[in-house]
Amino acid sequence: xxxxxxxxxxxxxxxxxxxxxxxxxxxxxxxxxxxxxxxxxxxxxxxxxxxxxxxxxxxxxxxxxxxxxxxxxxxxxxxxxxxxxxxxxxxxxxxxxxxxxxxxxxxxxxxxxxxxxxxxxxxxxxxxxxxxxxxx
Amino acid sequence: xxxxxxxxxxxxxxxxxxxxxxxxxxxxxxxxxxxxxxxxxxxxxxxxxxxxxxxxxxxxxxxxxxxxxxxxxxxxxx
Numbered sequence: 001x002x003x004x005x006x007x008x009x010x011x012x013x014x015x016x017x018x019x020x021x022x023x024x025x026x027x028x029x030x031x032x033x034x035x036x037x038x039x040x041x042x043x044x045x046x047x048x049x050x051x052x053x054x055x056x057x058x059x060x061x062x063x064x065x066x067x068x069x070x071x072x073x074x075x076x077x078x079x080x081x082x083x084x085x086x087x088x089x090x091x092x093x094x095x096x097x098x099x100x101x102x103x104x105x106x107x108x109x110x111x112x113x114x115x116x117x118x119x120x121x122x123x124x125x126x127x128x129x130x131x132x133x134x135x136x
Numbered sequence: 137x138x139x140x141x142x143x144x145x146x147x148x149x150x151x152x153x154x155x156x157x158x159x160x161x162x163x164x165x166x167x168x169x170x171x172x173x174x175x176x177x178x179x180x181x182x183x184x185x186x187x188x189x190x191x192x193x194x195x196x197x198x199x200x201x202x203x204x205x206x207x208x209x210x211x212x213x214x
Contacts, residue, residue: 007202052203
């Protein structure tokens with residue numbers, strides 16, 4: 001079992017419905033490889049640091065999944081390459097501890113984030129936690 | 137942008153909770169380690185130890201691929 005995370009940038013001009021269609025197409029593609037999607041997130045529309053295909057903006061989508069057969073990742077890359085709505089993608093192999101917690105509902109999410117954060121940091125010095133949070 | 141002073145002490149050894157921020161998703165944090173032109177600041181300026189400088193460069197390069205950070209910023213523009 002291997003864990004991956006993929007970030008891809010979609011065309012920012014897509015309509016809401018069309019965007020969700022493409023996201024589901026890609027998620028179905030990931031599932032069809034025998035992968036189990038652990039976490040997915042939409043980072044929203046962001047300004048690109050430089051132009052890609054003459055586009056200044058892009059919608060960032062982030063997915064983490066586990067894959068049994070790592071050779072299948074090439075098929076996912078092929079899907080991204082052939083999909084004209086994907087401006088850019090990046091597949092990265094990660095360790096199991098890098099997986100994010102599955103998303104809760106919006107209200108709960110904020111609460112869990114607060115409670116989860118210290119749990120992750122428990123391994124590190126507790127005295128540093130407060131200092132970092134203050135900086136935010 | 138990247139003024140951490142000329143500290144001789146590695147910021148990641150001082151505050152180990154910063155280590156988990158060496159990640160391309162934390163591109164706003166990584167901005168501290170690149171110049172206005174987009175270059176990665178050498179470790180001897182920032183005081184980052186070799187171990188964490190390696191991690192930083194890798195993550196900055198990932199962020200560049202995703203257009204979260206620039207490859208170059210032309211100072212004549214803007």
